[in-house]
Amino acid sequence: MSQCTHCNTETGDRNLSLDRRVEVMSFETETPVLHVLASDAGMAFCGEPCFSKHIPLLIEQLELKRTFPEFDVVAECCRCGRLLDRRQAYVAFALLDATHQAKPWLKSLEVHSDEDFAILCPRCESPDFDLAESVEENLQPSEVPAVVAESV
Numbered sequence: 001m002s003q004c005t006h007c008n009t010e011t012g013d014r015n016l017s018l019d020r021r022v023e024v025m026s027f028e029t030e031t032p033v034l035h036v037l038a039s040d041a042g043m044a045f046c047g048e049p050c051f052s053k054h055i056p057l058l059i060e061q062l063e064l065k066r067t068f069p070e071f072d073v074v075a076e077c078c079r080c081g082r083l084l085d086r087r088q089a090y091v092a093f094a095l096l097d098a099t100h101q102a103k104p105w106l107k108s109l110e111v112h113s114d115e116d117f118a119i120l121c122p123r124c125e126s127p128d129f130d131l132a133e134s135v136e137e138n139l140q141p142s143e144v145p146a147v148v149a150e151s152v
């Protein structure tokens with residue numbers, strides 16, 4: 001069972017998480033499609049009230065001027081207000097409301113809502129992601145540090 005990173009309550013199966021993602025959108029079809037190129041599991045919140053309570057803190061930590069940007073081709077960077085083209089990779093902090101279901105035969109995630117809490121232009125935060133690399137390559141487990149025996 002995981003815990004809320006803010007109030008230490010057990011989060012239960014359904015919780016909110018704020019993930020740092022690298023996103024890019026395509027507007028070729030009628031409904032815009034959001035592609036997540038990379039995602040880091042961020043903070044977990046036990047629920048909406050707990051998240052709302054911490055919004056001022058998040059705004060301070062992420063140095064934001066605004067939150068929940070418009071879902072359009074061009075949107076304002078939430079930190080500096082410069083226009084950002086969502087067709088180019090950008091950093092986003094996404095708020096995910098999901099239920100984690102862990103059954104012996106299956107681990108699934110039911111997503112109730114997924115919205116951008118904040119998006120940042122490349123000048124504020126570099127997407128730091130090589131588009132030539134696939135997401136799979138990016139998800140390689142980090143190297144396990146060798147255990148060094150201490151000589152006394």
Ligand SMILES: [Zn+2]
Pocket residue numbers: 004005006007008009045046047050051
């Ligand atoms: Zn909480």
Ligand SMILES: [Zn+2]
Pocket residue numbers: 077078079080081082120121122123124125
């Ligand atoms: Zn910016």
